[in-house]
Amino acid sequence: EDQVTQSPEALRLQEGESSSLNCSYTVSGLRGLFWYRQDPGKGPEFLFTLYSAGEEKEKERLKATLTKKESFLHITAPKPEDSATYLCAVQSQGAGNTPLVFGKGTRLSVIA
Amino acid sequence: GAGVSQSPSNKVTEKGKDVELRCDPISGHTALYWYRQSLGQGLEFLIYFQGNSAPDKSGLPSDRFSAERTGGSVSTLTIQRTQQEDSAVYLCASSLLGYSGNTIYFGEGSWLTVV
Structure with a gap:
């Protein structure tokens, strides 16, 4: 499974204090690993998809990396507007299409 | 439309009543998904539609839950005889193709409260 x-589960940072969020996964063959951001009362907003170990993607202050067992979301010099819940999900290879399996998220608070 | 549209945004219903939740996917997206998010929990897969193929219903928690997709576009999730444990945010998502690595875009969700 x-x-x-x-x-x-939760992380509180001062503005400008860089840190990393962790996503550990087990899948029967990885098709893709996804990062989403979710603000309170909103639906998840897509950030990145990573497909293979060693891959990295960046967007503004965020950088996502992937190994064979985990992914990190690095946040450099965060600002209060980066406060949100960050969700990680995996899609496994299988016969036909397989649903995304989500983690419970990391709730990030950035204090000015 | 520009994004995935869901209605109603909020619904309060009495235990035992039936509810219908609607999803309008992004125009042209052939894949449509329903997820459920309970307080403090991760997103739970419910059902997936891809084109004219038979839907993947493997995540539906009971036979009180059903969903249909008409004309390959709009989808309705129906919960019969609602129970208090059905209270959650029901999220709809769509993508251009099936799961194979295509970006999946979510709507804002329908917040269901069963009293």
């Missing part, structure tokens, strides 16, 4: 574990 595919599983995704995100840590920490």
